[in-house]
Amino acid sequence: MSTSVVMGVDVGSTETKALVLDRAGHRLAIDRRRTPWRRNRDGGADIEADVLTDSVLSAIVNALRQAEATVDAATVEGIAFTGMAESGVLLGGDGRPAAPVIAWFDPRGGEELAAWPVELADEFSGRTGLPLSPLCSAAKLLWLTGQGHDLSTASHWLSVPEYLAHFLGAPPAAEPSLLSRTGLLDQATGKPWTELLEALGAPAGLLPESADAGKPLGTVRADRAPDALRGAVVTVAGHDHPVASVGAHAADDGHLFDSCGTSEALMRVISEPLADDQRRRLTEAGLAQGMHLLPNRWILLGGTRGGLMLGRTLRMLGLDHAEGRARLDADLAGSAQRPAHPPLRVHGAHAAATDIVLALASDDISPADVWDAALRHAMTESEAVIAAMEREVPAASSVTAAGGWTRMSSFRNAKATSLPATRFADVDQPSAFGAAVIAEWATRGRTGELAGLAAEFTHPDHHPSLTSAPTQKQELPA
Template sequence: MITRDAVAGVDLGTTMSKVLLRTADGEQLALVETRTPWTTTPDGGTELDAERFVGLAVDLLRRAYEQAAAIAPLRVSAIAVAGLAESGVLLDGSGSTRTPVVAWFDRRGAHQIESMSLREPNFGPAFVRRTGLPLDCQASVAKLLWFVDDGLELTSAHRWLSVPEYVVHRLGGELVHEPSLASRTGLLDQATGAPWTEGAKHLGLPPTLLPARQPYGESVGRLAHNGLPAGLRDAALVVGGHDHAVAAIGVGATGPDELFNSTGTADVVVRSLPGALTDEERENLVGNGISVGMHVLPGTSALIGGVRGGLLLRRVLALLGTTTAAERDALDEAALAVGSLPVGLEVSGAGPTGDDVVLRVRDGADPATIWAAATRYTARETKALLDLMEHVVGPHSRAVASGGWTRMASVRTAKSAVIDHLTFSESSEPGVAGAALLAQRAIVPSPV
C-alpha cells in the first residue's frame, strides 16, 4: 500500500485545542479536538503548567495520526503550531520553566499596570503608539510584572515564549519568536518590528526577553519527541502564529485590505493591511478598541477587534428555550421571514466588554422576531467596529466570514445586510486549516 504524505496543523485555543491532518492537495485525513484543560487557582485565577500544553499537543497529534494511519500508511512531513496569544511561559538560562502559563483573560497584572499608570502617566500613550496594544492586564508584560512582584528575579538569560512557540521548542524546535504572537506581548516595537528595548527597560524588564525571530516560511527544527509515532518523527516544525491571523490564512482572507470575520463566542474581525501603520494611526485605532500588530505574513499588519456577538446570541437562544438542533433550525427559518421589527423591541449587550444581554419587549414580539433582532443587532455592532477601523485605514476590498454562527442563514443574512463585499467560507475549522497551510509552505514554498 502506498504511503501518503501529509502535513499537520495544530491550534491550541482558549477553549478547544485541535489537530488537522491533510494531504498536499487539501484532502482531510483526520481532525481531532479536546478541551484545553485550564486549572483554577485557590484565588480564582486561570492557569496551566506549560508541560500540560506540550502533552496536549502530543496527545492530539498521536490521535490524529493513528486515526489517519488506520486507513493507509502515513508520513507527516511538517507540523505548524498556532494558538492563543498573550499567554506564555518564562524560561531561565538553563531552559527550565519558571512560571505557569497564565490565561490571557486572567486579571493578574492589573494592579501592577494601574500602579504604573498612576506613577508614569505619559508611559501609557507611548506604550500604545509603540506596541499597538492598550496598556492593560491582557498584554504579556502585565503578567511578567506580576511575576516580578511575586518574587521572581529576571535576568538577561530569561526568555519569554508564547504557548505555540514553547510547544514547538519542546517538540524539537529552536527558541524563536513569531511576529504575530510577539505583537501581543507588549515587548515588540511595531514601527521597527524589533524588540522595544526602551519600553522593556522602562517597565523594569530585561530587553532580551524575546528570542530570535522565526524566518517566515521556514522550519525551526525537526520533531524529536519520543512520545509520538515514527511516522511523525523528523517532521519540519513551524510556529504558525496567532490563531486569529492564522485563521484568516485558512479562509484565504489575507490580500491587501482584506477582512476576516470569525464568528465564535466573540465576533472577531482581522484586517490585513500592507506595511506598517504610523504611531498616530495605532493610537487612534487602539483608542477605539482595535489592536495593531504584525501579521503572520511578511510585510503585513493585522488589525484585530471584536465584540461579544456570539456570547449574546448563545444567551438569547437559551432564553428562548432553543436547545435542540431541530428547534434551532426552525427558529433560523422563521427569523428569515421577519421583516420590520415590532416597535420597541430592542436587544443590546454585545459590545467589546458587554457581559449582559438587555432585552426590551413589547406586544408583537415572538421568538422569531426576538432572534431576528438579536442577529441584526450583533451584525450592526460588528459593522460599527469596522466603521471605526475604516475611518483610519480606509475601506476593505473583500470580507470572508467563517465560524459556527455562520451556519445559520439568519446570521448570514444579517451580516450580509451591513458588511460590504462579504462572502462565507465553508471551512469549519479555519485555524487548523491555516496552520496546515503554513506547515505545507515550510516544505514547498508558495503563497498562502
C-alpha cells in the same frame, strides 16, 4: 505503505484543534478538545505548561489515529502551530517553564499596570499598537514579577504556539505576528521595546530571535513525540487570526476578514504600518494594530463579544443544540419581513460587555423574535468596529466571513444584510487549516507562494465534510 501527511494545530482559548491533511491537501481527520484551563473565581484562568502540552499531544495522537483509519498508516512530514498570542510560557534559566500559562482573558496584571510609570503608560499604545490593558503578555509578566518571579534570570518568553514548537525540538523563536500581540514590540521599528524590557527587569534576550512564519525550525525530537511525528519538520504558523485569513483566502491588502466564533474578530489587512498617533487613536477605540504573518502586511484588529452573546442567548432560550438552531433558522427564513423596530432590544455584544440585557416592550415575543434581535445587535456592534477602522484607513475592498456561526443560515443572512459584499469561506476550521498549509509550505522550504498553495489545497474536490465531534460537549457552534 505509509501515507505522508502534514498537520496544523490551533491552540485556542476555547478549543484545541489538530487537523491532518495529505500532501495533496485532502483532509483526513480532525480532533477537537477543550483547552483545559484551571478557572478561578475572579474570571481568570491558567494552566500548567505540561498539562497544556499533554492535551495538545493527545489531540495530535487522536487525529492521527482517525487518519490511519482511512489510510492505514500515516507519517507526519511537517507540523505547524497557531493559536493564542498573548498567553505564553516563561522559561527559567534552565530552559524549563517557570510559571503557569495565564489565559489572555485573565485580568491579572491590571492593578500593576495602573501603578506603571506615567511615561511608559503614555507611550504604550503608540509604540505597541495595543490598548494598555491586562490582555497583553506584558501585563502577565508584570504580574509575575509581583509574585516573586525574577525575570532577570529567565531565558525566554514564548507564546503558546512558539513554546509547543520548541517543546517538540525547535529552538526558541519569535514569530512576528505573535510577537506583535505581546506589548513588548515597538511597532515602528519591528524590534523589542528595550525600555519596557528594562522596566520589567527582563534581559534583552527575553524575546528570542525572530523567525518568519513557516520557517523550518528543525525536526521533532524522538524523545518528545509519538512515532508518527518523529523527524517531522516543525514550524510556527503565527497568530490564529492572520493564519485563518490565509486559510480562508482573505489575506490580501484591503481585505476584511471576519472570524465569527466564540468572540467575533474583525481583521483588516493593510500594506503599510500606521503612525504612532494613528495607533493611539485606534487603541482608544478598542482596536489594535499588529503584524500579519505575510511579509509587508499589517493588520487592524477589533472584536466584539457577539459570538459569546449569541451562544448565551441560545442557552437562555433552551435552543443551544442542533435541532434548536435549525428551528430558529427555519422560523426566521419562513417569516414575513420582520419589523424595523421589533418589540425588544438585546444588548451585550460590545467588546467590554459582561452581561446580556433584554429590554421587552411586549408580552407577545417568540424565541425567533429574541434571536432576531440578538443577531441585529451583534451586527450593529461589528459595524461599529468597522467604522472605527475606516476612520484611519479606507473601506475594505472585499470581505470574507468564516467560523462557527456562519454555519447558521440566519446568521449568514444577517451578516449579508449588514455587509452585503460578504463572501462566506468554505474552509472548515480555517486557523487549523491555514497552519496545515503552512506546515506543507515549510516542508517545501517555503518555495512558491503561500496563498497559491492555500488555493490549491482548497480545490472543491479537497474538502469532504469533517464533522467529528469534540471530545467534550460543545456549548457553542464555534
